[in-house]
Structure formats: C-alpha cells, structure tokens
Amino acid sequence: MIKQLPKTDYHIHSEFSADSEAKLKDIAEAAIQKGYKKIAFSDHFDLVPSEIAHYGVPSYYNFSQAISGIKKVYPEIKILKGVELGEYYQCHELVDEILAIDPPDIKIGAIHVLAPIDGKSIRNISLPLKEQVSPRLIRDYYLENLRLVEHGNFDILAHLGVYKRYLEKEPDESCADDIIEQILKTIINKGIALEVNLSGKRKRLNSLVPGESLLKRYKSLGGERVTIGSDTHHVNDLDIYYDVTVDLLTKIGFELINKV
Template sequence: MYDFHMHSNFSADCDAKMEDMIQEAIKKGLKEIAFTEHLDVDYPDKEWDFSFNPEVYQEKLELLRTKYQDKIQIRKGIEVGVQPHVLEETSDFINRLKPEFIICSMHSANKQDLHSGIFFEDRTVDEAYRIYFEEYYACIKKFKNYHILGHLDLVSRYASAEPEHVPTEIIEEILKLVISEGKGIELNTSGYKYGMNAPLPSDFILRMYRELGGEIITLGSDAHRPEEIAAHFKEAKEILTNCGFSYICSVNGEEIHYHSIK
C-alpha cells in the first residue's frame, strides 16, 4: 500500500500532527507514504495562506523519518497549486525545499478560487471547465518541476452540474504532454469524502490516459485527518484495473517504482 497524497499541520487547511498521520499509516499497513504539503503562491482567497517554512518542515520530517525508519518509508513531498503568474516563484520554493515528490495541482483559475464558488459565477459550467483546463494546460507547457498532476479534474468537485460538452481536446493535449515528458497523474480518492461517490479524475480521463500510453499513476487519499489515510483504496484499485492499469507507482526523486495492483 502506497499513499502518495496526504497533509499535516504544515498545510494551512490541516490540523493533524505529522506523527499522528505516520502512526495511522503504520497501523493500516502502508509501506510508503508521501507528505505533500500545500504551496499556493498568491492564492485568491486571502483568508488562506498556503505556504510553509521549508527548513522547519525538513527538520520535522527527518526527525520522524529516523524514528520510524524500520516501520515505514516517508517521502518529502509538496503539492503546488499553479497559476500562470506564479510559476517562477513556485519553482524557486521547490528548488529551496528539494522535495522527493511533487504534485502539480490547480486549485484556482482566472485568479479566482474554486472552493468558494466565485469562479463559477457569471459563466456556464461548460465555460468554467474550458477556462480551468486551458489554464492548466498553459501552466504545464511552461512549468516542468513536478512528477504528477493532482486530481486533474478538480473543477468537477465544485461545479453545480455536469458540463454539456467536456473539453476533450484540451484534456487530451494535457495528457499527451504529460506522457511525452515522462510524468504522470494521480488517482485521488478524496472525491468519496466530498459526496462524489467517485475518485478524481473520472473514468473517462483515466481511460484516455491509459489509451494514449500513460503508465505513471500514483494513488493518494488527500488525507487531512488520520482516519482518511488510504480511504477507498480498494475501490480505486478496482477502477484502475477496469481502466487497464496493472500497476501503481511510488516516486523518489528521479526514481519511479511500479507496484502490481494485484
């Protein structure tokens, strides 16, 4: 079992202690985990400061890695929220932190956050989807400092309805670019806890990724509390198998390891 998306109180939206998360992961029998703390430079909702001190994070992580080294592998990760105007500053932070695993996510678009609903005001669901994916694509054409794309269709979690026309051509271009650069995507099970009854991204995107030749895929719970670690992994592995995947991946810097789902 490998959970490569979780947070601790180094992330602004999480109160869980890092050690509590580690102990729960050990209790659940996980072999390897990655803490992927939030960095969202210039996040539109100014009530949230999604940044952290990389030196303090490094010190805490190394202390706990040493303490639990015989029980679990712990990777130093980060989840960056990209926007077109913050790519250089985001890369500077990554270069300072030197993480072993980097998730590239998009939590806002058009300089508007997704979570409050502001992004969806005065535009149709179809328009919102297109703006979101076009901006995501524009970012990763320039931003290369990552391993996998996080919850690729996060926009669907906040939309009030399904779009009439999914921007398939843009999603396909995103996936082609990811594959050509030797990067991957994740299957994020947090959709279940938010009432979607499905992980992110959708089966449609997973199948497209696989049919295009995509192989690198990590599994992450996006846990913000200990009880959420590895949640719904059984369902996620069944979905991956049905979409044509035989492996899930773990990442340690430039090293990508494939682990049989079976």
Template sequence: MHDNHIHSKFSADSHMEAEEACKRAVEIGLSGLVFTDHVDYDFPDFDESFLIDYNEYFSFFHELKARWKSKLDILIGVEMGYQPQVIDEIENTLNSYSFDFVINSVHIIEHKDPYTGDYFIGKTQEQAYERYLQEILCSVNAYDNYDVIGHIGYAARYGNYKDKPIRYKDYSDIIDEILKAVIEKGKGIELNTSGLRGDLGCTIPGYDVFKRYFELGGEIITIGSDSHYTEHLGHSFNEALEYMANIGFKQVAHFEKRKPVFEKI
C-alpha cells in the first residue's frame, strides 16, 4: 500500500520531516509514500508561506527518492486547492512540473475558510454543506488537469454541529452529480482517513458515498491519511480496505507519472 496523501514541511501547516516519514513508513510496512504538499493560491490572509519553490521541491524529493529506492517508493504529488478565480495559476503550475499525482481539493469557499469557522457564519448546517458540495462540483468540471477529488466532506470537520458528517442520504442529488461527473471524466476520488482521528468519526467521504460510487461504476480510489505527523501515516488503512472490499471494490490505486497503478485489495 501507498499512503497517497501526506504533508511535509513544504506545506505551511506541517512540520513533518520527510526523512522521518520514510523511516516510519518502512516500520509500518507501507510500500510507498506520495508527498502531496499544499498549494492554495489566493488563500484568505494569503502570504508567501502558502507557496512552494518547485525547483527546490523537486530537487529535494528526487534526492529523497534516490536514497530510499531500495526500501520505499517515493512519489511527488501536490494537493491543489481549487478556487474559481485561480484556475490560471493552477494550470500554469501543473503544466510546468512533472508531478506523479494531483489531488483537486476544495478548502476555501466564497473566499472563506471552514477551518477558522468564517465560512459557517450566517448559514444553517444544510446551507453550509450544500454550498460546499456545489463548490466541489464546480471544481470537478472547471478543469481536467488532476487525478482525484480530495476528501469530499472536508468542511464537515470544522462545523460547530452536534452531528457533523455529510451523509449521502441527505445530499444525494448533488453527490450523485459529483460522482457521475468524476466517473465521466475518468477521474477518481480519495478515501481520506483523517476523519477517523477526530470527532467526525468516519472517513472522508463516508462509506455510504463509496457504496454509491461503486453502484455508479466508479473504479478509481486512492487511500490517504492526510498526515501532517509521522504517527498518522497509514492510519486506519486496514479498516478502510476491509470496507472497500465489503462494498465490492477489488482494487485501489496510486499514481505514477499521472497514470493509475492498481493494487488488489
């Protein structure tokens, strides 16, 4: 198994040393790590710390890859934060560098951040979740230069609600639109295990969404821990794989040079 979504010190919100991540990955039996550090153009209260020098980035990870090649597969990815006004910047970066893997993620909606709580002000839970899902649908259709849609349900981690998860039954129409568009475009979705580490209590998205994805004919799934700390690498992967197998999925994937490589469950 590869952990397909992790953050090193190149992400402004992470302090994880890449070398330590590699040591931990080998200890727990992972076969590969995909470093997907954040790029969020025009982030609220934006400053230069949100950007990455990609010449330095690729140089660093190529050296890391060479050092670990006999023990661990190191792949170079990016988690690209979608906002409609930054599509040109996104495309320019993705067309300028040879990433193995691109996650298309929505972190900011209406230039407001769920993490700080600003996004939820003046909205009911239903309004907040519906608008968030609409933005994911926009991101799916806005461009094609990505491989999977990241953590569908991310915003639910930060709402001050008693019952947090975004459930398929409550938003089935728009979730169906998202999943059908993903499948039609030949893209995939991410199973993000970070929700199992907090009070959300489920993967992101939940298994009910993956059940529907399977029913609609979806095939491409990557599994990622969204780790910012070494102790979270590979978190709950066995549980996630068991659920995917129970739904009916036969394989999961990682990406190399933007092409899916399938691994039997």
C-alpha cells in the first residue's frame, strides 16, 4: 500500500532562494532518479521588510520563467511552481498583487521571524537561536503561526515547530497548548494541509517538524491532509527520511498524504 503512493515533495529550494545554490536541473534529475512523480520548487518569496533587508528582493518573474523552462525539459516528472511565503499575513496585499499576474501552482505559508522584544532585533527562529527557549518565545512563535493560518489563502502550513530544529531535545511546549490546538483546528477548517518537514531530521533535533505527537494530535482532531516537504536546499538533502516518514504517516492513519 505504501509503495502505491506516488513519491512527492512539495518543499524544495533552488538557486532562486537566497539560501540555496541548487540548480533546478540537478534537483529535477535527482528526483527522477529517486523515483519522484511530482516535486514543487517552493522558493522563498519573502516580502516583509526584515527579510528583504537581509536577503534582497526576490524576482518572481525570473523564477517563474525558469520553472516554465524546466517543466519542458523533464516531462517525465510533474514539476510545480511553488512559493514559500514568509510571514504572509503581514505582506499579503503586495504578494497577492504580484502572484495574481502569474499564479503559482502551490503556496506554502511559513513563519521564520518573530517581532523583536524590548527594542532588540528581529528574532530569526529558522536559524540556530540566539536566545534561550522560554515560554514567551514558544508562545510568540505559535501565536505568529495562528495569525498566519487565520489569514489563510495558502495551501500548506510549513514546518510547524521549526524553531526547535537546532535544539538538543524537544522542549516542553505545554505553555502553548491552547494556541497549538487553535492552529490545528483552523487549518482543518480551512482545508490547509499540514506539512511534515524533513529538515529537522537532518539537524540536531533529529525529529520531523512537527513531530509524531503533534501529528497524532492533528489526526485526533480530524486532520487528514498532510504533505511531505524535504525543505531541500542542496541536492543531497533530497529523499533523506522520505520512506520512513511515509511509513509513519500511514501508521498514524492519515488517508490524504500528499494530496493537496
């Protein structure tokens, strides 16, 4: 039964993201070789000022042209044009205006940065943390995700719990229990899929993001829609832990794996 699921990865970065140098061609060829039937290049499209100040303005036009080109070169695999929208609810008007001209195939909503506390700088929680994990940080992180999903207008919620990737072990998140429950109920109501992000397995935490207990909780609340995203930034990241993740999701009882 597991093998009948067409191999799919909805979260791959390429050189069109500031934090990746991977070539579309190299990724497409590796994906074909590893038996993938569908992949989405979901490059960063971050239009909040703090991200633009760090990484520059991404060119959606150049990205879109390149994806159209690569689709023609590799017709044997379905290649989607995706975008990972950082802090989407904060900049949705501008994002929507740009994407309306040439809509992507898939939109992933993500949180990477939190507002500063006490006049300090923006907290980037997708990188190794500069501060101790505190109940305040955990609640701020999940509140930001709640705002994101309440805004909606995207297909997949990316890497819920990403701030933990570089920690040694899973922190106690009971302080944010109520917020996490609201996030899960909101995505279920809105038909937004929950991404199972494999990057945490490649980093210090050595766990899926979100982890097994949250996935079970989502299922128990009625969640069915899960997608697998490797969050590949280098061609070697692709496919690591994919099969064990499909096994786990099947064991938990998900029926809508990778169906968005």
